[in-house]
Amino acid sequence: MLSNKDVAQVLDDIGDTLEIIGENLFRVRAHHRAAESVRTSTKDVNALARAGRLTELSGVGASLAERITELVDTGKMAYYDELKEQVSPRVLELMRVPGLGPRKAKLLFDELHVTTIDELLEAARAQRIRTLPGMSAKTEANIINGIELVRAGQGRMLLHEAYPLASRLVETLRAEAGVETADFAGSLRRMKETIGDIDIIAAAADPSAVTSKFIAGPGVARVLAAGDTKASILTPVGLQVDLRVVSPAEYGSALQYFTGSKDHNIRLRDLAKRQGLKISEYGIFDVKTGNRIGGATEHEIYAAMGLDYIDPELREDHGEIDAAAARTLPVVVTLDDVQGELHAHSNWSDGLNGVKEMAEAAREIGYEYLALTDHAEKLKIAGGMTRADIAARRRVIDEVNKEVAGITVLNGVELNIDNNGDVDYGPELLREFDIRLGAIHGGFAQPREKIMLRLRRAMENKYIQIIAHPTGRIIGKRNPYNVDIEALMDGAAATGTVLEVNAFPDRLDLKDDHAREARKRGVVLSLGTDSHMAAQLSFMMYGVAVGRRAWLEARDIINTRPLAEMLKMLK
Ligand SMILES: [Zn+2]
Ligand SMILES: [Zn+2]
Numbered sequence: 001m002l003s004n005k006d007v008a009q010v011l012d013d014i015g016d017t018l019e020i021i022g023e024n025l026f027r028v029r030a031h032h033r034a035a036e037s038v039r040t041s042t043k044d045v046n047a048l049a050r051a052g053r054l055t056e057l058s059g060v061g062a063s064l065a066e067r068i069t070e071l072v073d074t075g076k077m078a079y080y081d082e083l084k085e086q087v088s089p090r091v092l093e094l095m096r097v098p099g100l101g102p103r104k105a106k107l108l109f110d111e112l113h114v115t116t117i118d119e120l121l122e123a124a125r126a127q128r129i130r131t132l133p134g135m136s137a138k139t140e141a142n143i144i145n146g147i148e149l150v151r152a153g154q155g156r157m158l159l160h161e162a163y164p165l166a167s168r169l170v171e172t173l174r175a176e177a178g179v180e181t182a183d184f185a186g187s188l189r190r191m192k193e194t195i196g197d198i199d200i201i202a203a204a205a206d207p208s209a210v211t212s213k214f215i216a217g218p219g220v221a222r223v224l225a226a227g228d229t230k231a232s233i234l235t236p237v238g239l240q241v242d243l244r245v246v247s248p249a250e251y252g253s254a255l256q257y258f259t260g261s262k263d264h265n266i267r268l269r270d271l272a273k274r275q276g277l278k279i280s281e282y283g284i285f286d287v288k289t290g291n292r293i294g295g296a297t298e299h300e301i302y303a304a305m306g307l308d309y310i311d312p313e314l315r316e317d318h319g320e321i322d323a324a325a326a327r328t329l330p331v332v333v334t335l336d337d338v339q340g341e342l343h344a345h346s347n348w349s350d351g352l353n354g355v356k357e358m359a360e361a362a363r364e365i366g367y368e369y370l371a372l373t374d375h376a377e378k379l380k381i382a383g384g385m386t387r388a389d390i391a392a393r394r395r396v397i398d399e400v401n402k403e404v405a406g407i408t409v410l411n412g413v414e415l416n417i418d419n420n421g422d423v424d425y426g427p428e429l430l431r432e433f434d435i436r437l438g439a440i441h442g443g444f445a446q447p448r449e450k451i452m453l454r455l456r457r458a459m460e461n462k463y464i465q466i467i468a469h470p471t472g473r474i475i476g477k478r479n480p481y482n483v484d485i486e487a488l489m490d491g492a493a494a495t496g497t498v499l500e501v502n503a504f505p506d507r508l509d510l511k512d513d514h515a516r517e518a519r520k521r522g523v524v525l526s527l528g529t530d531s532h533m534a535a536q537l538s539f540m541m542y543g544v545a546v547g548r549r550a551w552l553e554a555r556d557i558i559n560t561r562p563l564a565e566m567l568k569m570l571k
Helices: 006-020 025-038 045-050 064-075 078-086 087-097 102-112 116-124 137-152 159-175 207-215 248-259 262-274 298-302 320-325 355-365 387-403 448-458 485-494 510-518 534-549 563-569
Strands: 179-184 198-206 224-225 230-234 241-247 278-279 283-286 290-295 340-344 369-375 410-415 436-439 500-501 525-528
Touching: 006 025, 006 078, 006 087, 006 102, 025 064, 025 320, 045 064, 064 078, 064 290, 087 102, 087 283, 102 116, 102 410, 159 179, 159 241, 159 534, 179 241, 179 248, 198 207, 198 248, 207 224, 207 230, 207 241, 207 436, 230 290, 241 248, 248 283, 248 298, 262 278, 283 298, 290 298, 340 355, 340 436, 340 500, 340 525, 340 534, 355 387, 355 410, 355 534, 369 387, 369 436, 387 410, 387 563, 485 500, 485 510, 500 510, 500 534, 510 525, 510 534, 525 534
Parallel strands: 198 241, 340 369, 369 410, 410 436, 500 525
Antiparallel strands: 179 198, 224 230, 230 241, 278 283, 283 290
């Protein structure tokens, strides 16, 4: 089954191919736009194709919808296959190098028979490129540089790769003389699970002084563009950062505008229009008088329209504007609400650190409790605990609980849900643990009935309190197993089983849409980092981000409760 990402890639490839063969740019861009809307849609492209609803995606017209349907149905698209006869997909590969446009890529392919990035690098180093028409020694240097960037960071980044980098850039900017304030905007501020590039907005009276400082700063591998109020750079890992500097009076409106999402802003503009107002990146205006009502802060803009302030994570056109008007927005969970960690591994299974190191790290964060949920016996590949290990680890945990004040280490386990839905141990051993997760770690390709049988039996098992990483996806690497998500949620609600929002950055599982749906169905959720070393306990913020995007309040999440109350809530 093709993912949205796969389909988007094909559409992008078609766009690039059309550009190489000299098709008009309108058709080229149309394919890239459609690719973007497939890639960023929260709806599964297969389901949309089946329902004949692909044209609901912006930029997807009837003929493209037909081709996408052919692609998801058969795995092939005749139109794309035809194009591939005209231009080798190898040329597209070359175009992934920043600065290597279609014309140059085709020239290299035709003249030097370069077909891979490796061969391109070799040709550039051997100075064979500079002899071609329109190429120079500078072209070769750019190609070598560009390849290094591509290698370091392919395409979109996971949230946790972009977030720390962007935070550092923003901090550096804020410390700059003349800068009043700065924030990142865009999908990063909305905490989406993957990030394309980073948008930063800064407020300053003298913008050009700020942009010139920015492009000369550390962490800049290449300057793509630089003007008085705008600059674009590439970081050493190939991430593009766009800076806009605005006057302090326009800061809020610019931040609001560039935070998006596009859909949120469209709906907001519609509402403004109905109120006789106009909003733009420059402020909020009264249409009749032309007076500017505000725009220095985002709060001013929302307040001028009679709305409560909407947190960036909620700005996805999922009903937040109506809720803000009705003053019924949820008070979404924050990192401070989290009282303990419910999913972590020590060196008693496949973790790096010992019980004491994990306990000290959790106490450092300010947690009241830490559940060490090492793998159980049957997951040999992950160093699952033998029965002797369980007893020995229990003694260490007791020892650490006496020794390290201010934190309670819970004797937990991550059980493996096998092909029949059974787990590693029987009741007499299971009873010994304080907390028991159940999770699927294999048989990912099984049909839906089989997967659901396993999950259902696990939820019906009275010892399994939490289903960890409930859909098994790894972002960018592995699709979820074939889970009936609604049946899973209903089963969890019926059996009192908690569903985890796994905070590990390439899992984020349940994902935002699923977590929101789970809450609606009365499912209790937990946050767990699945840490395999002490430093990873800080990943909790990404789980909280999923929770916020899912409109979860603290009370929807079990580990926002104090220890005694949390334990009481587990079945
Ligand atoms: Zn696991
Ligand atoms: Zn785990």
